[in-house]
Amino acid sequence: MRSVFGVLLMSLLFFFCKKELKQPKEELIMYQSSEMAALMNAMYEGNMTIKNKILEGESIGDFPETYLNIHNAVLTDPADRNASFEAFSKLYIQNMQQVYTGAKDSLKENFNKTINSCIACHQTTCTGPIPRIKKLLIK
Numbered sequence: 001m002r003s004v005f006g007v008l009l010m011s012l013l014f015f016f017c018k019k020e021l022k023q024p025k026e027e028l029i030m031y032q033s034s035e036m037a038a039l040m041n042a043m044y045e046g047n048m049t050i051k052n053k054i055l056e057g058e059s060i061g062d063f064p065e066t067y068l069n070i071h072n073a074v075l076t077d078p079a080d081r082n083a084s085f086e087a088f089s090k091l092y093i094q095n096m097q098q099v100y101t102g103a104k105d106s107l108k109e110n111f112n113k114t115i116n117s118c119i120a121c122h123q124t125t126c127t128g129p130i131p132r133i134k135k136l137l138i139k
């Protein structure tokens, strides 16, 4: 009798454990990052790398052409691509290109100007990531 109960308990535990293990995987499949969110995360990482290179006095390479996808990447909410978004994304790209082509002695200034244009757009569309973006600024 005892062992039957034991087996039952074991299989119940096994059942629950299996369910718990399965959950994160299902969430991963369900969570679909938009093209724009993926691009934003890539720009975040890219700019963190550039920030460190500027601080180390290393060469920053060339403007990443993939950033131009900001003009056509699909947003989570496509209605966010309005006139204001277009204006802010043009300004951001202009500033970003200036970082790569501008004078070496205004590199830090140009970089911070670019990050401030990320923040400016975010203030109008998606305020959540602003504290994170601020960490990119060079003090």
Ligand code: HEC
Binding pocket: 033, 034, 035, 036, 037, 038, 040, 041, 043, 044, 047, 074, 075, 076, 077, 080, 085, 086, 088, 089, 090, 092, 114, 115, 117, 118, 119, 121, 122, 125, 126, 129, 132, 133
């Ligand atoms: C023209 C407006 C605009 C500019 C410029 C902009 N963003 Fe965004 N950002 C958005 C919008 C809108 C979203 C939401 C995207 C979505 O959910 O599809 C977003 C999302 C994000 C996210 C969250 C992504 C996620 O996983 O949900 C991060 C991080 C981010 N942006 C960082 C940046 C950084 C860093 C820059 C500058 C290098 C930048 N953004 C420039 C509008 C902008």
